[in-house]
Amino acid sequence: MARTSLSVARLPVDPLGIIGLLALVALWWGLSQFHFLSRLALPPPAGVAAAITQNFFSSSYLANYHLGYGGLAGNLAYTISNVVVALAVSCVVGVALGFASARVELFRAFADPIMLTAGTIPILVTAPFFLIWFGTSRSAQIALLILFDVTIVYLFAQRAAANLDPTYVAAGRTLGAGPMRIVSDVYLKGALPEVFGGIRIALAGAWGLEAFSELLGAPKGVGRVIQAMAAEMDSQMVFAAIMTLAAVAVAFDVAIGGAFDFITRWRRRARL
Template sequence: MSHKRSEIRITGAVWLCLLVLWILVTNTGLVSSILIPSPQAVWRTFVGVLIHGYNGIPFWQHLGITLWRLFAALLLAILTAVPIGLGSGVSPKIYAAVDSLIQFYRPIPPLAYYTLLILWFGIGEGSKILLLYLAAFAPIYLACVEGVHHLNNEYLLSARSLGAGKWTTFRYVTLPGALPDIFTGIRTAMGVSFSTLVAAEMVAATSGIGWMVIDASKYLKSSVMFLGIFILGGLGLLLDWFLRVLERHIVFWKGHE
């Protein structure tokens, strides 16, 4: 417990130092407010956007559409990448059929094929969610495959020696053994999706936190840009914390094998 409290104090001290440095740099005129707005300016912008919205759209609508796009893509990625990844880890035939396709598109920057997605699926929500889905799919798939491959072979042999069939072995040995890697893949996918979110909202969009950042950059509204960045970063921290708490409850045996 004391070790955990020490980590919390260190984390708090780092953020406090950054805040103090930010205040000193911006309030002493060392840098232009256009380049780096002061914390007070960002806070005033937040209050103004919270009360009046941005570009005639309420703040909660911007936040809601961003979360909808993100969660819809992540949920679809989890529902498809987990079974395909586990199947690829268990079956060499499935692995041979799908792995090369995923490895082919995985290193391609999302903006490189976003225009194609718009041409094929239109400028609506479908192309945006699909872009985030593709960004999230690969990390989850790879984590599932590695989770199966890293599984201690003695567990599988023990289950088979006790008469467990393929499905029973998968359900009680393979899947629980791969869960830590699966959660790591989901956390990675969430981070990748956040980094792709601005790209998803920069084309043919009129709402969303990422769109706010892009729109503000056109008019050098640095306080709005900083606000959007802080909101996205804060959401990322909050969701990652939630996933880690969920992992501790579901994968309670992690670290005690």
């Protein structure tokens, strides 16, 4: 049922997928032409593209709204740096806690209920608390993201370490690997594919969360641009901000996917 022809599967991108993407843009363009949706509400793709190019590297228009002279790029940099910093912190903390919980039963008994609860609740609920505790600063957004990222990375790291075939650990030990080597060469490398899966999921959710927490209150960032422009009813700029953020999210996803394939190129891959 699901067989695609082999020659196509070898290309990095399915040409039919490109057609699908173009169709999506065409649909957007078509909808923006209808008059019952005023041009103000759904800007046409070309207008959004123009807004992006005009305001990308510097923008006195955005500067009017206290969003700096760096244009979309400057605000994007703020958003990206928050997402990346939060993810980096979460990887270290999440992997360490996840591995520890897979090895130490007592630690797991305590950590699991907290992490599993935190993993299922709508984390967004905590955003206003961080605003009160940290004010409208970078810390409020980063704290929210860390809370979100850590629970996911923790869970994937734990599962990866728990699922790792104990034969590998035994083999490493008989070959003379000490505890540090076992962690770095067996657990870390063996668990990498699954941890990467978690990182990818965390990252995909983080962009929207970051943008939204900026909407609630932040010095700058893409979310702030969206908020300020929405207040001005400038839907073209709102879309411009959303689209650049979406492009960044996709680019990160592709990059992470590529890095993942490279680092774990030893894996046997299922041919689809």
